[in-house]
Amino acid sequence: MRHVAPTGAGPVALSQANQTPPESSDEVTRRWHEFAPSKQAVIDRLLQDQYMLCCYSELRADLYGLGYHIEHIENKSQNPQRTFDWSNLAASALSSDEGLPKLASYRAAIPGKVEVNFGGHAREKQNQVDTVQFVSIRDPQCASYFAYLSNGEMGPNLNRSLADQARAEYTIRLLNLNSPYLVTLRRNLWDELDALLAQHLDKGWSIEHLCQGEMTPHGRHTAPHYLPALNSFFSLTRQFFGPVAEQTLRQYAPGLV
Template sequence: MRAISKLGDGGFHLKKSHANPPQTHGAATSRWKSFGHKPEVMELLLSEQYRLCCYSELRSDQQGLSYHIEHVENKGQQPHRTFDYTNLAASALASDSDLPALKALGAEVFGGHAPGKRQSVDMQRFVSCHQADCSRFFAYLSDGRVVPAHGLETTDQERAQYTIDLLNLNSSYLVPLRRKWWAELEVLFDEHITSDMSLHCLAGVDLLPRNQTLNPFFSLTRQFFGRIAEDVIRQEAPELL
């Protein structure tokens, strides 16, 4: 999970709605359903997230999928934050099209639509994508799984596992994609070593933004390249640190 830096306030219409926020779950659901400026808000979210899903770092557009506007703190728990831009993020999977498509494939739903996230969330345990240090909680394995990072204190390890389970980040859809991505990185890494080519240039291909977009699984790639990745990001895109 990559930390998201919020930019702006979501635009005039969202800000206006937030000035008189809903106070009940029912009002939040009704008003959000009728809010007619979601495409504008979505574009702002995707821009600040470099087109990555806020939880899985999937590039939904590259997989023939879409996104939905996610309330990091659920509307049912915090209705007054329904139009709070600092509570919004772009998460993979659109309700009307992608959920039926995944079901047809026999794949598990993940991210903001995961069954756990749709229920009550313990925000004291949940690791939010808006938390500046959220990336330190997770590690990525060559078999495609995401796990709590090594060396975490017990409380933080439990928070990481709670978040992984809640968002179903090891879903049957995501794990094979991560495993394939890791394998491709390994092949390219070995080729560059054999041919004495620059690993810094290789890392930059998958870590540096192009046209305000990043390649999928940024955190996995950053972990894979280790200190090389940190050097590249620090020198070429310090805004990603």
């Protein structure tokens, strides 16, 4: 999970809707449905700030045919007045028409009752959220709460306090960030990075250039838009390369430090 700070005031339609915030759950349901024609413009702006990464999982959902939806960091049901609040919105993986059906098919192939939906569509995130325990993407230090393992799993950073580790564990569970779908993709990425690193060391190639290629933004065309994009699981890659990653980011992408 990486820090995401909203820029600007959001699309005009959103600002206009937020002039009279909803007061009840019934009003939220009606007005959010009526806002549907303007949602894609909101998602495009959010993805620009997020470099095309899901706000929670850091997955490039567009590359996996999962789509995105507008996520309310503080749930609409808990705080209806923040439904159209630009600072409360983010783009999370899994659209209703693409991502959810695709993961349903993935889930059907797994024995037992396993929750695969993640991020804003995780079952627990859609229920009551403890906002004190939850590690928010708006926290500039949010990335430091988590650690990534070579087996693809995500856990708390053991260098943080026990209280902070508990917050990390709560957030991982709430968002189902160890969904078997994500764990498999992260394990594959770790193995790929491991192989690339070994190859570069064996041939005497530049690790800095490898890191630059893996961690700096590149363009992604979505007519009529051009969006800066990062590879999936930016924070995992940053942890994998360690000090070399920090040096590379300071030199080539200081805005990501």
